[in-house]
Amino acid sequence: MDILFPDKKSQTSAPSSTNDSPASTFDKNISSWLSSTSSSGTSSVTSPSADSNTSPTTADTLISLLMDYVSAANNRTWTDFDGLEQYFHPSFTTECRFTSKLQTFPEGIKTLQDLVEISPTFHIKLHEASAKIDEPTRTAFVFIHSDWVGAPPGNTTQSMQVFEWRFVDGMWLCYRSNVMRGIDEVV
Secondary structure, three states: OOOOOHHHHHHHHOOOOOHHHHOOOOOEEEEEEEEOOOOOOOOEEEEOOOEEEOOOOOOHHHHHHHHHHHHHHHHHOHHHHHHHHHHHEEEEEEEEEEEEEEHHHHHHHHHHHHHHOOOOOOOEEEEOOOOEEOOOEEEEEEEEEEEOOOOOOOOOEEEEEEEEEEEEEEEEEEEEEEEEEOOOOOO
């Protein structure tokens, strides 16, 4: 039984007509979320399927979990990580090019807390998130493009993160992440 996604049939989508080319049909194994800015200046990242009446895809759900991770960091709701930790395998490590070391899930949260102490205005601004699911191997990669704003104060650093997921014992678990500076290291 799939704990996160009990209704697999609702995640597939069929071409709208028999004349649809493969390029014009929706690939259920790829999802992309794009950021938008409201008239009040607040930004959010949304999924193209967010407004539809269909169940979220596996990719949408994995991206959503990582959005919750970013929200917890931005809102300083550190206890929210307790609920998210169940989606990170006990052997999970993140390699952060900013700290130049491998960290476990709890160590990564501690690094975020320490960062906020020395850079109180620090926040993560998401630009885009996308995912690629490989059903035969039951693996997934989620890519997040973001800015790390205010660390150090007054600076913005572009970042790209890759999260590697595996479907194990009926549940998607994140095993590894890699945080890299973007092309323009400091904006």
